[in-house]
Amino acid sequence: MDFAIGPSAKWTGNFRDLNAAVVRMATLAQGGRISVEIVEEEIGRLNATWTALEEQNESDELLSQILSVKALGEIDQFDRVQLVHVIQVCRDSRSMSEAGRQLFDASRTRKTSTNDADRLRKYLGRFGIEWNQIVQS
Numbered sequence: 001m002d003f004a005i006g007p008s009a010k011w012t013g014n015f016r017d018l019n020a021a022v023v024r025m026a027t028l029a030q031g032g033r034i035s036v037e038i039v040e041e042e043i044g045r046l047n048a049t050w051t052a053l054e055e056q057n058e059s060d061e062l063l064s065q066i067l068s069v070k071a072l073g074e075i076d077q078f079d080r081v082q083l084v085h086v087i088q089v090c091r092d093s094r095s096m097s098e099a100g101r102q103l104f105d106a107s108r109t110r111k112t113s114t115n116d117a118d119r120l121r122k123y124l125g126r127f128g129i130e131w132n133q134i135v136q137s
């Protein structure tokens with residue numbers, strides 16, 4: 001009960017989340033009794049799910065600051081995760097070259113000519129993003 005009514009409980013799906021949690025615990029319970037261990041596992045699963053949803057919302061918010069709704073809808077989930085990280089690195093960097101050095105830290109050692117800023121510019125260009133959009137938003 002402490003968890004269910006506490007501040008860390010998000011219950012984003014309201015009754016559906018609670019119902020699903022109880023059904024899962026009852027299904028896993030041997031002999032018809034839900035043990036403390038099963039409850040603790042379910043709390044961990046709920047917390048992980050809610051954390052992932054919060055992170056997804058934060059990522060979508062970051063991307064929506066730079067991309068239109070239409071452009072965002074055309075990007076695969078796989079690319080979204082990578083693009084969010086790239087944007088965060090860019091925002092934490094003083095220049096495009098610095099961001100490129102950090103993002104291409106391993107592959108740049110195998111190149112005869114390193115132009116990390118150009119590589120980053122081309123990567124961002126795939127999504128229609130320019131450096132100034134990242135640092136201004």
